[in-house]
Amino acid sequence: MNNVENEENSILTNNINIPTLENDFNYSLFSLNLEDFHGTLLSAAQAEHTKVRERALRLLELDRIRCEREALKEAADAAEERVRIESEKVREECRIREAEKKVREISKPTILPPLEPHVATSSTVESQPVQPTITFPSFPIKAASQDAALAQKPQPLVESKRDNITELATTKRPLVPSSVTVSTSTALPTIKPYQAGAKLVSNTKEQSIVTPQPTTFGSSTVATGKLDQVGRFSISQPSAPAKALNQSTAQRSKFHQQTQNFVNTTRYREIHAEMKRLRKLVESQVDPDANSMKLKNICSEGRREITKALGQLVVGGNNSTIVILKLREALKTNYQLISVSLFTVKNHEAVSGAPLTEDGVDMNSDKLPIIFIYLIGSLCKSICAQLVSEAAVKPLAATPIGILTAKIFSDPRLHWRGKSLIDVLISKIFIACPILFGVSGDDSTEEGRVRIGWRKINGRFISEQAHYDRMSGIAAGYAAISLRDFSRTKWTNPYPPVNYWFALSAVVSTPDRVNSPSRFVVLKSLVEHSFPRFIQFYGDMAIAALHAALVEFPKRGAESNPAVGTLKALGTTLLRDHGLRL
Structure with missing residues (x-):
């Protein structure tokens, strides 16, 4: 037994100098000094904890520095990109000014002694x-x-x-x-x-x-x-x-007064009011009478089909044929008649000796079916809605709408006493954009906004941008409707180009005291994509009119007004892209 203990003591004696935790543990265990042994363990753990903590703090500090460096680099890159964009913007503005200066120098007339x-x-x-x-x-x-x-x-x-x-x-x-x-x-x-x-x-x-x-x-x-x-x-x-x-x-x-005399604005307001009254009359048919309900159902179905046809305009489509057939079907109904003179600017005289149409309808009569007039009003409302939603964003979209409108209203089978009922559509356009007809108003006042057709929704005026988009779409559509060429057809133009001339004159000739930004927006849309057809109809007279509209008229506007600057730039665009020197 003693030999075993001596051998163990010898082993412990030989290994006691090894600075390991195991040796310390064995030494402490055999020395039976538990307090010293416990203190040794705590010291070792504390040292290891301190070592790990310091290492973690160093890594954390390095990560923080790296993040700050990346953030500074991103900020510097963003600042450099902003400077580059601003520099390019300034260069482009300088190019535009130089181009405008060259245009002015080229177009400057030679002053003779x-x-x-x-x-x-x-x-x-x-x-x-x-x-x-x-x-x-x-x-x-x-x-x-x-x-x-x-x-x-x-x-x-x-x-x-x-x-x-x-x-x-x-x-x-x-x-x-x-x-x-x-x-x-x-x-x-x-x-x-x-x-x-x-x-x-x-x-x-x-x-x-x-x-x-x-x-x-x-x-x-x-x-x-x-x-x-x-x-x-x-x-x-x-x-x-x-x-x-x-x-x-x-x-x-x-000139402005002459234009006002040419347009019967009072009559257009009356026609629009009559159409609203008719629409409310038809849509309020709730009597159990079979005829009343059938009248309402036919009108609702026709309105939906017309709206669908106008919402799916495609090149070469038969949308106008669908609308014309629906209107011809409405003429054959006889549920209720209404006086047509309520919806025209002039009370046209009956055409003597005019036969019935191929549908057997007497278009010389004082009254026509109420369904037909209702669908005409629905057609006009859909046309204006399409112009506001599509032509406001893309003015060229007004062209197919104008073609469809001219084709429908020029169809002699839909004419009353030899004249089209396009007065209903023009009354709707007049209410939506009175500026086209010489009506003026101050954009900054409530009364002026009401005069120029600034729309209200739930008793509040729509935003300025929405108003300008609405005016742009209606003006582009008005130009597309009025500048249609009927020289190669036997049908009569329902709204000849002279109306475009008077609209242009009405906008340009409005007195300076009511020079609102809306006028410049309307004029730009009226001219931007329609000037080739305008020149086609009136030649050099059209060029003189465009000079007054795009060169002289913007001089009367405020330089700080963006709409004025856009109208001025249009003249430069016509010279650069189309070679039209005004």
Whole structure:
């Protein structure tokens, strides 16, 4: 037994110098000093814990530093990207300004030195009879030759092929310069636009020819003057700038008043009110009477089919055929009749000797089925809804809608007494966008917003952007409807291009005191995608009108108004993309 203990003690003695926890444990166990043994264990655990904790803190600090470095790097990258974008933006703005500057320099008219007016001899003047003169609205006109000059401040000249004006200006009156009157007014002529063989005459008491007339006397000289009542020729002096401004404002007011006289706004409001009353009458049919319920069901079904047809417009589709067939079916019903004159601007006289339509319907009668009128109103409402929802975002989408509208309303089988019922649609457009018809108002006041058709939902006005989108869609649709070419068809255009001319004139000629941003938005949509067809119909007269609308008219708006800047940029776009120099 002693030998075993001695052997164990020898082993312990040999290993006691090994600095391990196991040796400490064995030593403490055999030494039977439990307190020292426990303290040794605690010290070892504390040392290990401290070591692990310090290592963890170092790793945590490194991770924090790495995260801060990545955050700073991301912030620096974002700042550099922002600087790059801002720099590109500034460069693009500089490019635009340089392009506009070049356009202005190119389009700037050459200012000729003033020439001494040549006064004709009395014998020559007295031999000429006093010619009655004609007044034309003011717009840029090309001189008849390179030697022609105006006594007043030179204006940009536009090439013209107006044969009737040239004929009046070049009548044989030797040695007698004709009266020349040129104004920078932006008001468009509100007389009937130029057509082949037509004479532009306005019913005014004081008349003058608005065409430069060159006269040569051995050398290139041009005089500006007029004949008095006794045949003497007097040279007219340039008016003061203030006087010219007053005359320009007066002309715009006169043109605006003429446009207002052309459009029967009161009658359009009445037609719209009658359509609302009719719609409420049909939709409120709740009597158990079989005819009443059948009337309501037929109207509801027809309205749904028309709305579906207009909502699925495709190129080459038969949507218009579906709508026309539905309207023809409505004409054959005889549940209830209503006077058609309630829904037209003019009470058309019956066409004498007009036969029944191929459907056996008498379209000369004073009354037509109420279902037909109801579906016409539903069609007009769907057209306006499509224009607001589609043409506002993509103005080119107004073209198929305009084609469908023109095709439906030009169908003679749907004409009442030889005239279409497009007055119902125009009344709806008038309520939605009165600016097209010369109505003006202040966007910043509630009364002005109501006047210009700013829509309300639940008693509150819609947002500004929603209002502008709505105006843009309606204006683009109005242009698509009115600028349709019927020269290759035997059908009659239900809404000829002259209405587009008057709408353009109404917007441009509105007095400056009510220059609201909505007018510039409407004018841009009215012109942006419709100017080629406008020029196709009216040629150089259309170019003169576009000059007034896109060059002169924006000068009357506030520079800080984004709508004004957009309208100015449209003129530059037409020059860059289409080569149209205004």
